[in-house]
Amino acid sequence: MSELKTIKTDEEISPVKIKKNKGCLKHSLYEWLTLLSSLFVPLVVGILTVVLPLQQQNISDHQNENSKAIALNNRLQDLKLLQDQQKQVILNTFEHDLCNLLLKYKTVKIYNDTSSSSSPRDDDDDDDNEIKEDDNDDERISFIIRTKTLHALRQLDPARKILLIQLLIDSGIQKRISISRADLSSLIFPPGSFYNQFRFVNVVARDIKLKNVYLYQSNFSYSILDDSSFYESNCSYADFSHASLQRTDWTNTDVTQAIFNFSNLLGAKITSQQLATVHSLQGAILPNGSTAII
Ligand SMILES: *[C@@H]1O[C@H](CO)[C@@H](O)[C@H](O)[C@H]1NC(C)=O
Ligand SMILES: *[C@@H]1O[C@H](CO)[C@@H](O)[C@H](O)[C@H]1NC(C)=O
Ligand SMILES: *[C@@H]1O[C@H](CO)[C@@H](O)[C@H](O)[C@H]1NC(C)=O
Ligand SMILES: *[C@@H]1O[C@H](CO)[C@@H](O)[C@H](O)[C@H]1NC(C)=O
Ligand SMILES: *[C@@H]1O[C@H](CO)[C@@H](O)[C@H](O)[C@H]1NC(C)=O
Secondary structure: OHHHHHHHHHHHHHHHHHHHHOOOOOOOHHHHHHHHHHHHHHHHHHHHHHHHHHHHHHHHHHHHHHHHHHHHHHHHHHHHHHHHHHHHHHHHHHHHHHHHHHOOOOHHHHHHOHHHHHOOOOOHHHHHHHHHHHHHHHHHHHHHHHHHHHHHHHHOOHHHHHHHHHHHHHHOHHHOOOOOOOEOOOOEOOOOOEOOOOEOOOOEOOOOEOOOOEOOOOEOOOOEOOOOEOOOOEOOOOEOOOOEOOOOEOOOOEOOOOEOOOOEOOOOEOOHHHHHHOOEOOOOEOOOOOEOOO
């Protein structure tokens, strides 16, 4: 019914309007408006549906910038805490494993237990084999400890690296295993420590602080110790052969009878009075760049 009505009204109006607007591409103004509005509205709606959410996003972004920064900061702190806990777990696991492995050593007992080694003297070959087997077992244990040590050292932070080294020293295993090629750079050892006969051979340890540390008879040969400090430490009878000691600080350090053969002391803070007390400087590069003959 309504359709019929509209058709009728169109027929009624059209003759008048067509006559008036014939010049304009044979379409009525109404038709143009209808066309434009039918195009314009969806277009505007389409643009708005895209633009408005973006604008709102921008506004909310600005509003939430602070809270987001705070959330990120919290998350970073959580991650830090988690990493810290993981490192503690690594250190604790290492300590636990070390204790278990130390109990497995055999030669300490054999070498010290004179009664047991002297009583079964029936067969010398058997005894020798036993000792050799035990030596092999002990070598294997040392190898495992060394592997675990290097693995743990790689994952730990400087503070825990020191704790790990302290564990090695306290357990006496430090003299038995080599931690060569470990990276121990930038470690700060607690002043006043006693590390006599400390083995620090063939390690990378740039910029370490060994201040006021007792290092009597310690061995630093073949290590890279550039920019490190031995300030006020006791390095008497220590071995620094073939070590790189560029720009190291030896202020008030006792270097009596220390061995510096083929070491590099270029730019090091060490007095000629101190150098006069050392055991040997054969082939060493002196602070001023000249090479020592004796
Ligand atoms: C084991 O023997 C070594 C020397 O052979 C000695 O210095 C050490 O004190 C002995 N250890 C024990 C627990 O007897
Ligand atoms: C220091 O260690 C090196 C390498 O293990 C060794 O050759 C040297 O004899 C040691 N120095 C001393 C004084 O024991
Ligand atoms: C360094 O240690 C040695 C051996 O214990 C000692 O004889 C010497 O007096 C010490 N040096 C200093 C400056 O205390
Ligand atoms: C470098 O230093 C040493 C010891 O301090 C000294 O004997 C030598 O003459 C110096 N060489 C030069 C070129 O200054
Ligand atoms: C260092 O050099 C001296 C001679 O200058 C020598 O007697 C000594 O054996 C050397 N030490 C080492 C560990 O090579």
